[in-house]
Amino acid sequence: MPDVQPLVREFVLKLKRRKVEGSHAVARQTAELLRSVVSQHRMGSTNQAAALADAIRGVGEQLIAANPIELAVGNIVRRVLHIIKEEDISSTAVGIEGLSVTAESDDEYDSENDDHPTLSAAVLAAHARNALRAPSLQTLLEDIPVSTALSRSASSAGDSDGKSGDKSSKSRKLKHDVIAAIGDLIDEIDTCYDQISEQAVEHIHQNEVILTLGRSRTVKEFLYAAKEKKRSFRVFVAEGAPRYQGHVLAKELVEKGVQTTVITDSAVFAMISRVNMVIVGAHAIMANGGVIAPVGMNMVALAAQRHAVPFVVVAGSHKLCPLYPHNPEVLLNELKSPSDLLDFGEFSNCMNFSTQDGTPLLNVVNPTFDYVPPKLVSLFITDTGGHSPSYMYRLIAEYYSADDLALILSISPSSSRTKAASPRPSPSPAPEKEEMSLTSFLRRLYSKNLSLHSGRLSSTCFLSLFPNFILPN
Amino acid sequence: MPDVQPLVREFVLKLKRRKVEGSHAVARQTAELLRSVVSQHRMGSTNQAAALADAIRGVGEQLIAANPIELAVGNIVRRVLHIIKEEDISSTAVGIEGLSVTAESDDEYDSENDDHPTLSAAVLAAHARNALRAPSLQTLLEDIPVSTALSRSASSAGDSDGKSGDKSSKSRKLKHDVIAAIGDLIDEIDTCYDQISEQAVEHIHQNEVILTLGRSRTVKEFLYAAKEKKRSFRVFVAEGAPRYQGHVLAKELVEKGVQTTVITDSAVFAMISRVNMVIVGAHAIMANGGVIAPVGMNMVALAAQRHAVPFVVVAGSHKLCPLYPHNPEVLLNELKSPSDLLDFGEFSNCMNFSTQDGTPLLNVVNPTFDYVPPKLVSLFITDTGGHSPSYMYRLIAEYYSADDLVVKRRSTSTSS
Numbered sequence: 001m002p003d004v005q006p007l008v009r010e011f012v013l014k015l016k017r018r019k020v021e022g023s024h025a026v027a028r029q030t031a032e033l034l035r036s037v038v039s040q041h042r043m044g045s046t047n048q049a050a051a052l053a054d055a056i057r058g059v060g061e062q063l064i065a066a067n068p069i070e071l072a073v074g075n076i077v078r079r080v081l082h083i084i085k086e087e088d089i090s091s092t093a094v095g096i097e098g099l100s101v102t103a104e105s106d107d108e109y110d111s112e113n114d115d116h117p118t119l120s121a122a123v124l125a126a127h128a129r130n131a132l133r134a135p136s137l138q139t140l141l142e143d144i145p146v147s148t149a150l151s152r153s154a155s156s157a158g159d160s161d162g163k164s165g166d167k168s169s170k171s172r173k174l175k176h177d178v179i180a181a182i183g184d185l186i187d188e189i190d191t192c193y194d195q196i197s198e199q200a201v202e203h204i205h206q207n208e209v210i211l212t213l214g215r216s217r218t219v220k221e222f223l224y225a226a227k228e229k230k231r232s233f234r235v236f237v238a239e240g241a242p243r244y245q246g247h248v249l250a251k252e253l254v255e256k257g258v259q260t261t262v263i264t265d266s267a268v269f270a271m272i273s274r275v276n277m278v279i280v281g282a283h284a285i286m287a288n289g290g291v292i293a294p295v296g297m298n299m300v301a302l303a304a305q306r307h308a309v310p311f312v313v314v315a316g317s318h319k320l321c322p323l324y325p326h327n328p329e330v331l332l333n334e335l336k337s338p339s340d341l342l343d344f345g346e347f348s349n350c351m352n353f354s355t356q357d358g359t360p361l362l363n364v365v366n367p368t369f370d371y372v373p374p375k376l377v378s379l380f381i382t383d384t385g386g387h388s389p390s391y392m393y394r395l396i397a398e399y400y401s402a403d404d405l406a407l408i409l410s411i412s413p414s415s416s417r418t419k420a421a422s423p424r425p426s427p428s429p430a431p432e433k434e435e436m437s438l439t440s441f442l443r444r445l446y447s448k449n450l451s452l453h454s455g456r457l458s459s460t461c462f463l464s465l466f467p468n469f470i471l472p473n
Numbered sequence: 474m475p476d477v478q479p480l481v482r483e484f485v486l487k488l489k490r491r492k493v494e495g496s497h498a499v500a501r502q503t504a505e506l507l508r509s510v511v512s513q514h515r516m517g518s519t520n521q522a523a524a525l526a527d528a529i530r531g532v533g534e535q536l537i538a539a540n541p542i543e544l545a546v547g548n549i550v551r552r553v554l555h556i557i558k559e560e561d562i563s564s565t566a567v568g569i570e571g572l573s574v575t576a577e578s579d580d581e582y583d584s585e586n587d588d589h590p591t592l593s594a595a596v597l598a599a600h601a602r603n604a605l606r607a608p609s610l611q612t613l614l615e616d617i618p619v620s621t622a623l624s625r626s627a628s629s630a631g632d633s634d635g636k637s638g639d640k641s642s643k644s645r646k647l648k649h650d651v652i653a654a655i656g657d658l659i660d661e662i663d664t665c666y667d668q669i670s671e672q673a674v675e676h677i678h679q680n681e682v683i684l685t686l687g688r689s690r691t692v693k694e695f696l697y698a699a700k701e702k703k704r705s706f707r708v709f710v711a712e713g714a715p716r717y718q719g720h721v722l723a724k725e726l727v728e729k730g731v732q733t734t735v736i737t738d739s740a741v742f743a744m745i746s747r748v749n750m751v752i753v754g755a756h757a758i759m760a761n762g763g764v765i766a767p768v769g770m771n772m773v774a775l776a777a778q779r780h781a782v783p784f785v786v787v788a789g790s791h792k793l794c795p796l797y798p799h800n801p802e803v804l805l806n807e808l809k810s811p812s813d814l815l816d817f818g819e820f821s822n823c824m825n826f827s828t829q830d831g832t833p834l835l836n837v838v839n840p841t842f843d844y845v846p847p848k849l850v851s852l853f854i855t856d857t858g859g860h861s862p863s864y865m866y867r868l869i870a871e872y873y874s875a876d877d878l879v880v881k882r883r884s885t886s887t888s889s
Contacts, residue, residue: 273749273781274749276746276747306781307780307781308746308779308780308781309746
């Protein structure tokens with residue numbers, strides 16, 4: 001793909017140099033870049049979806065490696081991979097539906113279909129959709145009789161389609177569908193502010209006192225919408241050292257006629273007893289419901305918990321990350337230059353490195369982010385509505401597939417599965433077995449994650465599983 | 474003391490029948506009764522203070538037994554006993570001071586005083602006062618060299634006074650002092666509302682939202698004072714079932730122009746997030762800082778703790794009880810008639826006692842009081858100022874003596 005490589009390199013450079021500011025811009029540009037990658041990709045004859053996913057994975061790895069802290073990059077890459085999978089399965093289901101319709105009227109296939117029960121098109125399509133959802137008891141029970149038939153139907157459909165020569169149209173259809181879906185994703189990223197702001201009136205009532213820290217564009221739009229609906233409220237804005245973006249937000253709110261008070265970060269605990277609600281933005285929302293937010297947010301969350309003030313986080317769905325945060329204050333954080341805090345000129349003698357062991361006399365720590373544990377968050381407001389922290393894993397299951405969590409692997413899912421087969425004597429996903437015991441259910445359920453485990457052993461430390469996909473024994 | 478017995482009997486009867494309402498009225502009438510007892514008491518020749526204290530103890534026993542739940546009775550009895558002790562010691566110290574002054578100028582007593590070091594009048598007086606205070610390192614260190622000298626001086630002073638014939642004037646003086654001190658106590662009880670209300674401006678600021686439950690006269694005066702000082706605040710009054718005294722308080726507050734909202738007791742938790750401060754009255758404050766309050770108060774305290782709202786208790790010092798509450802929900806509580814809650818006519822079939830083991834089908838519990846543990850209370854506002862719950866033991870040590878916790882008449886008046 002020679003046409004798209006310069007674009008990729010340029011974006012990688014921008015990410016490395018932190019030239020792109022904010023997860024919204026990053027997400028949007030990542031999505032547009034991946035759309036270009038898809039459109040430039042030359043579709044092969046077989047396994048088109050897998051090849052396309054591989055290409056996306058290759059580009060995605062580079063992007064994530066350029067800025068591992070900017071989680072929105074990884075989110076969008078995984079969304080696109082999930083989109084590819086979805087479109088592939090739904091087009092296969094459509095093909096099967098077409099096949100079954102013809103099969104009922106065609107005597108040639110009756111002999112083949114005698115071996116397994118006749119499956120209606122609706123059942124097959126439902127099964128295809130279920131394959132993408134998180135495993136639940138319902139989907140597992142539906143799975144038994146259909147899986148064997150489906151795999152055979154899929155292979156037979158593929159063969160028959162190959163024979164009938166609709167392959168090129170089908171491949172063009174897949175690419176087209178994926179590009180359209182990525183376009184929808186870009187629209188979703190763009191309109192997240194509007195969808196979140198629509199919910200403002202439900203949460204902000206009359207004569208409320210709201211506290212926020214720093215400057216989040218989502219919070220700003222949220223408050224604007226409430227103001228336009230003629231809610232009367234006042235806002236305490238904590239400055240958000242060391243960037244003092246709170247000052248900018250205060251100016252913007254005042255222009256809209258909102259009564260605003262700027263306070264220092266240390267004054268938050270003093271004011272919080274008179275605050276009705278804390279509304280803040282986030283940099284990323286992790287799979288356990290924890291929040292990566294600008295530094296100082298954990299203190300606000302603790303103060304709010306102490307005074308039983310609701311702590312509301314507003315964030316677009318592109319910030320929802322399927323990773324579980326292990327040691328996030330270190331691994332998902334970045335230390336910026338101490339010059340924000342101390343002037344080099346004044347303190348140059350303290351930064352003296354000529355001591356015996358070379359350590360400076362004065363250490364200045366300037367972290368970018370803070371981690372807020374899920375128990376301190378009362379509510380997440382996303383473009384899909386308001387959710388509690390314990391619900392975030394459901395949204396993740398809807399937007400992402402479990403296979404895509406470890407993106408460092410540069411091999412296709414099928415080969416990764418064979419690689420994983422060696423350390424564990426697990427049954428292959430080949431559904432030749434007709435009888436399904438409970439343990440084999442569970443093995444099939446968790447076999448999807450074997451590739452993740454082997455990947456985790458070889459990948460960097462901050463990638464991990466869903467909390468609810470923990471391998472047994 | 475024939476003159477005072479009818480008064481005592483009448484008061485005991487009123488207490489038994491719960492005819493006296495509220496700790497303020499009870500405390501005042503108890504103090505007045507005890508003042509009459511003191512004034513009618515015939516002072517003996519020796520051990521006057523002990524005899525007087527015994528007489529008070531005798532009457533106090535009867536009063537406490539009449540209504541054990543009304544802790545103000547016991548408080549006032551113990552205060553009077555402490556007053557007697559105080560007055561006795563300070564008059565003895567004055568006597569010693571007088572003795573020492575004369576001793577220095579009189580050669581007869583020099584030989585007696587050679588056995589122990591000469592004590593200045595000031596030291597003796599200070600020691601006498603210290604004997605009444607709670608033991609502290611300072612008083613203990615002062616105590617050692619002085620105590621032996623003091624006891625001898627006291628006995629010698631008593632003998633010499635007895636010899637000199639000032640006895641009757643001294644006894645009259647003790648009685649007079651005690652009656653004056655009890656009069657001060659009655660004034661203190663009467664003026665507690667004013668002294669507490671003076672502190673209102675320190676605690677209620679502008680645009681505050683205050684929550685209270687039921688109707689406490691102390692809280693009412695407190696809020697009146699803040700309103701007169703032109704503070705703007707609004708009040709949520711929880712009704713305080715089953716007596717619904719909150720309705721009365723709401724009317725009174727509205728007459729003064731305070732913006733008031735009446736809520737049910739169950740709505741307290743819903744409203745507490747918008748409340749800045751909870752101010753309530755108490756029935757009694759126990760030695761550990763726990764509060765005996767009208768029923769429903771524990772719930773308000775828990776809600777306030779959950780939302781980090783300060784829980785302030787206002788109470789006069791006559792409500793301060795030196796007892797430690799063991800199992801207060803049962804032992805310091807009273808169950809009132811279920812008719813407050815359920816109409817007998819409607820529910821008479823549920824109250825059917827004709828079941829096999831005689832237990833009724835429906836139990837109705839109507840307690841009078843609630844116990845609020847000290848950890849839920851942020852501040853006590855008494856007539857002496859604002860204190861934390863952990864400070865209450867100091868006030869108790871100031872007002873009461875440790876000997877008087879059990880009010881029981883001792884058989885004969887010899888001190889042991």
